[in-house]
Amino acid sequence: MPNALVASAKVLETIDERLLRCGISRRAFLIFCSSLMIAAPYGLAITEKKTPEEVAAGLGKVVRPPVIWLHFQDCTGCTESLLQTSHPDFGDLILNIISLEYHETLMAGSGLQARQALDEAVKKYAGKYILVVEGSIPTKDQGIYMKMAGRPALNVLADIGGKAAAIVAIGSCASWGGIPSADPDPTGAVGVADLLPNKSIVNIPGCPPNPYTLLGVLLQYASNGTLPEADELRRPKFAFDRDIHEHCTRRAHFDAGNFVKQYGDEGHREGWCLYEMGCKGPETHAGCSTRHFNEIPDVWPIGIGAPCIGCTEKSVAFRIPMFQVVQLHTIAAPPTSFAPITTTHGSMSPLATGLVGLGVGALAGAGYVASRKFSKEQGYDGPPGSTPSNSEPGDDA
Known part of the structure; x- marks a missing residue:
């Protein structure tokens, strides 16, 4: 258990x-843990190689982490994605698994009440809470593009982020600017790590990201006070260690050279590869192809017939035009068609033909001599292939 949360055990x-206290049965919690083991991100340390009972015993002792959720330049799509989870559903998550102290979209209070709730949560759990940031932060003309309770967004992030035990930047916007940072980027939108480079930050990019990745990060931190192992972009490896193309359900069509040429054509209806439509799957690291949204098969962009836009890659999404084909760096280009069944045969030279004929003649002569010898040993001297008079057709020689 992390020291910061141990210190807050009296209030959490x-x-x-x-x-x-809420009258929820142990059986219901075991069902939740079973679902968690299926739906939570692969590689999550608290569920790895454990039974539901062992997971429940470990999670039950975890102090519910206090979470403060801030919105900056965003569309609230990341929150909307989180609202659709079912293992656990959002009610279980915010009421029983974490302690959600502040979330502008979900809280009942507004205005002065909301500001007071935020100030109280920051004061009460300073150095203990996890800050979740949704949306990019404007850096140009402070205060013109965004203010929160009368304060420029930059100041709010510096204040609340500076007192957090850890920060999770959820979505591509909070990770590195996202849509607001696309050219011409009038607000100077950046991600959290650009402004707080020395803080413990986990980036969970996506537009929107899979909500179970957030669940995995929060539960691991609450369980043992650590953040998941991350790559060079601060993304948790358990969710971003594979590229979509390698595990894509349409990969066989790529290898066969079957490509959609335009939306609605025969290939599109048949589920062919979307690479020539600008699919960024070969350059995109994410688990979308193996972990679909809302626990419904094929509910992800490629699954519903749209090319991947590379939303989890800082240098791809909102940087490369949607229908521009990306280069294949580590994957061999697909064939234009299947290999032909028949091949063109070369001609034999007269000398080779003569040698082959000589060989065939020698084999035939040897066969004739052998057959004559065999017939004489059996007491029959008739022409080869005929039946001896003392045997019936079909008898063994």
Whole structure:
């Protein structure tokens, strides 16, 4: 258990204490843990090689982490994605698994009440809470493009982010600017790590990202006080260690050279590869192809017939035009068609023909001599291939 959360144990409940106080049965919690093991990100340390009972025993002792959720330049799509989870559903998540202290979209209060709730949460859990940031932060003309409770967005992030134990930047906008940072970028939009480079930050890019990646990060931190192993872009490796193309359900069509040429054509209807439509799957690291949204098969961009735009890659999404084909760096280009069944045969020279004929003649002569010898040993001297008079057709020689 992280030291910061141990210090706050007097004011925060463990998950077990919360469930007991709310009258939620142990059986219901075991069902939740079973679902978690299926739906939570692969490689999540708290579920790896454990039974549901072992997971429940470990999670039950975890102090529910206090979470403050801030919105900056965003469309609220990341929150909307989180609202659609079912293992656990959002009610379980915010009421029993984490302690959501502030979230502008979900809280009942507004205006002065909302500001007071935020100030109280920051003061109460300073150095203990996890800050989740949704949306990019404008850096140009401070205060013109965005203010929160009368303060420029930059100041709000510096204040609240500076007091957080860890920060999760959810979505491409919070990770590195996203849509607001696309040219001409009038607001100077940047991600959280650009402004707080020395903080413990996990980037979960996506437009929107898979909500279970956030769940995995929060539970791992609450469980043992650590953040997942990350790549050079601060993305958790358990969710971003594979590229979409390698695990794409349409990969066989890529290898066969079957490509969609335009939306609605025969190939599109048949589920062919979308590479020539600008699919960025070969350059995009994410788990979309193996972990679909809302637990519904094929609910992800390529699954519904749209090319991947590379939303989890800083140098791809909102930088490369949507229908521009990306280069294949580590993957061999697909063939234009299947290999032909028949091949063109060369001609034999007269000398080779003569030698082959000589060889065939020698084999035939040897066969004739052998057959004559065999017939004489059996007491028959008739022409080869005829039946001896003392045997019936079909008898063994």
